[in-house]
Amino acid sequence: MSSSIRLPLIDMSGVREGDQASIRRAADAIRTACCDTGFFYIINHGVPQPVIDRAMSAAAEFFAYPTEVKREAAVNKRHRGWHALGGATMYEASKPDHKEFFSIGLELAEDDPSVLAGEALRGPNQWPAFMPSLREVLAEYYQEIGKAGADLLRVVAVGLGIDEHFFIDKYTKPLQRTQMVYYPPQPAQADADQFGVAPHTDYGCITLLYQDNSGGLQVRELGSNSWIDATPIPGSLVVNVGDLLARWSNNRFRSTLHRVINRSGHERYSIATFYDPTYGALVDPCELGIDSAQSLYPPVAAGDYILKRIDDSMAYRKGKAPGVE
Secondary structure, three states: OEOOOOOOEEEOOOOOOOOHHHHHHHHHHHHHHHHHOOEEEEEOOOOOHHHHHHHHHHHHHHHOOOHHHHHHHEOOOOOOEEEOOOOEOOOOOOOOOOOEEEEEOOEOOOOOHHHHOOOOOOEOOOOOOOOOHHHHHHHHHHHHHHHHHHHHHHHHHHHOOOOOOOOHHHHOOEOOEEEEEEEOOOOOOOOOOOOOEEEEOOOOOEEEEEEOOOOOEEEEOOOOOOEEEOOOOOOOEEEEEOHHHHHHOOOOOOOOOEEEOOOOOOOEEEEEEEEOOEOOOEEOHHHHOOOOOOOOOOOEEHHHHHHHHHHHHEHHHHOOOOOOO
């Protein structure tokens, strides 16, 4: 059942420039959205539209390659590369998600200290030799969307009543993951438990999503069985709170169930970025001014938490998907 609620639209103008009135205005709006639905749109976010358009075009080109070709860039143990259809199953879902995706992270050489130390999820990306143009295009998007993520966390900090630069030290080597996602059309008669992405919450701090005009993203309305349509708005990004930020905020912010159903009759493309802290960053509500006696969660290393969630949901982590290297 669809809800009549609409997700808030928040203007980020002036934030990157450091205008304090703009930061305060955005912080108030984002705090309210994070406490209410955990989802909102942002506009004037600083990611150039040509950068977005090139990345979306690259996504369509990449996923059009035959499966046997894409398998050359299959996901590796660092969670980089192409994930085949059925490669992810959300917790409590009865069927794998009806999607493919290609994932990149922070590009680190094999001799980087984090890689040499064996830190999970670290290393170079799994770029496809069959599509050399993808590297430049997606790396540019990764950089620009990371700037938007940093802007958002600056505003989030103000909304939480802490220093606006609190998160900087937590993101010296972020576990930022950017994924091009492809959803084949789902037939109208598809089983009710078959989703593009089954209902789930995101693992990390914040997610920034660019979606095409197909629609299909839905957010669970709190306290009901209804779903809010996150209708595409040109030029906007959809932002949501993840489990780590909800935990950090001591549940002041909500990490909300959401899903994708692609019954549009045509292909759907999106680019999701999970803007998460450095692996060893400690997520502790007490750092945000919560008294230890009132803290709902013990401290946890961001990377350990995220890795556990990836292990639980990705087929290749369990030896059930081809191409793991």
